[in-house]
Amino acid sequence: MKTLLITRLLPEANLAAARARYDVTLRTETCGLTVPESAAALAKYDAILPTLGDQFSADAFAGDIRCGVLANFGVGYNHIDVAAAKVAGVQVSNTPDVVTDATADIGMTLILATCRRAGEGERLVRANAWTGWQPTQMLGTHVTGKTVGIIGMGRIGQAVARRCHYGFDMPVIFFNRSRKSCDVPSRQVDQLGDLMAQADIIVVTVPGGGSNTNLIDAAALAKMKPTGVFVNIARGDVVDEEALIAALQAGRIAGAGLDVYAKEPVVPEALRALENAVLLPHLGTAALEVRAAMGQMALENINAWDDGKPLPQVV
Structure with missing residues (x-):
């Protein structure tokens, strides 16, 4: 044996x-x-x-x-x-x-939670600090109809694209190093910076390591709209974590939803302190x-x- x-x-x-x-x-x-x-x-x-x-x-x-x-x-x-x-x-x-749909579901969870400020809202209620419904309280980003930009159009990227397009009427654009055809109405963007600038919501689904390490760096994040939302369901090393924290702290982007981190299970204190970040403990396939x-x-x-x-x- x-x-x-x-x-x-x-x-x-x-x-x-x-x-x-x-x-x-x-x-x-x-x-x-x-x-x-x-x-x-x-x-x-x-x-x-x-x-x-x-x-x-x-x-x-x-x-x-x-x-x-x-x-x-x-x-x-x-x-x-x-x-x-x-x-x-x-x-x-x-x-x-076997992990495709579960990971894509977590991607949608983070899109919705970050755009609609669900983490902040839950913390408000748990702290007994909610004073009641108000017309301008905790206004977030309406997801339906927003342009989603997917970085890495493999199995998981396409599963996210299907959910976004068919579930939320979202135009889909994507960046992939090779030419890619998929069964979801979408448009391939040749330059990463162009995708970062055009999308309202960015979702990263590329493999970690190798040439993808710090693929999303300070320069890429600087291309995003100030109303943009960044979601990572790939690997933590794909993103320059310090640059992302700096962008969130300065309000250069609206929010981030993360299921992965550069040095798991360590999550930087500066990231944990941010109200405009939704943080999950790597629940992608959980x-x-x-x-x-x-x-x-x-x-x-x-x-x-x-x-x-x-x-x-x-x-």
Whole structure:
């Protein structure tokens, strides 16, 4: 029986399926593996089911390697140096598709909550500071009919576009490094700065890491309308967090809705202090049926590796 390390607690159905086939070690810590811990795990286990926060950098692959597969729990895998893994003979997979709708739903949650100032309103009520309905109280941004600009028109970007167009009559524009056709009425914008300037609401859905690190920098944010709303459901490292905080503090943009952060779980105090920011604790796929489907997909990749077959979701 091959050994399998699962780096975080998964839904019980996933654990039962894993234990039926493998000698499973389950980490109960909520923090990710450090680089030395990742290196030790690669030397000790036949297979590993990691997730966001586990640091499988190039240094982790420098020593002895027993592990044959990293079946990542999540669509994003910027915490894994895939090139170093390949050199070390370790296959890597992820869990696309099953996360698409849940992540897009969180995108819409953040659009609505930020535009309509729902976070501020809830805090007002909880503080017992609400004095009653007033015609000009907490006026926000009307979402219906606003232009949404999507950065990264992959599966999640297109799912957001469908919700915006068909649900809220929003014109859709998007920026993508390659030419992209999709089944949602939309217009591709060739320059990121042009998209930032034209859209009322920006939604980021690109993969993290690599050339996308700090893709949204101070210069890009400066292009936004002062009434603009910025939403990030991608990865925290895609955005220059300090530049975003500065733009929000100065009122250069109206608000931001964030589900991801540069150094999770650390969220800067300056960001937490902002009333015009809606902050979620990385809830993108946080529904039991979605997380169970992600776990099942990760296990199917491990099973394929164990059977000597190609990984269905190899990256």
